Amino acid sequence: MSRPCPCTSKRTFDACCEPYVTGKKLPATPEQLMRSRFTAYALRKPDYLIETTAEEKRGELDRAELARYCAAVSCISLKVIRTENGGPEDETGIVLFHASLQINGKRMLHREKSTFRKESGRWFYVDGETN
Template sequence: MLTSQTTQQRCPCGSEKSFAFCCEPYIEGQKPAPTAEQLMRSRYTAFALGAIDYLIDTTVPEKRELIDRAIVAEQIQFTTWTGLTILNKEAGSKEDTQGVVEFEAAFETEDDQCILHERSSFYAKNGQWYYADGEVNVRSVA
């Protein structure tokens, strides 16, 4: 569960809004993310804050069984996410059923500083956006 201190802080997704008025309502299940970009931002925030259930719940149902909760938890424990940059987006609005978001996410581990570059595909069904898959490239910047 997230603390009140967390909700007062600026959202990790880089929107410049407070967490309470940005990704928190999505992560806490109060409402679905309205666009593919907002889902992607909230999933980045979920990685940063360790909200594993949200990451699983927002993955397309047919791919959820492929997610190993223990591996995700370990990755979250040893990774500090330090920044998100949206590079491009295609469709993914409230009216769409598909969308693509290309982004870079900076992160640090004990041994390295890296940039994850991803072109993610999203699908909407009944007003709920889901992460489907992505083309991922990770490079060291240290």
């Protein structure tokens, strides 16, 4: 079934984030991981958000809190502004993005510069700077 991907890539869900959020495939780039995490917020998949977070940061996450946040937020659109590194030879990568969200009926633009790290061939979200 080809519905549009929640990450607003204009691709279909099955050709974009679906293989990642269902665990069929690992994202090959930080941008793919970032997009699939946005999709996981949109589809309320807190476990995906936890398992794609760097191990040392996972302890800061509260699954119930994440689930509540996913339920409260509407993920309207995502725009990837810029990426740095994150290629096949890189161990780290940066993704700068703008996410248009609605929380409790209020629209907001979330701007973040996220850092990703590769471990044993798999990308993880480390943290993000917002402003």
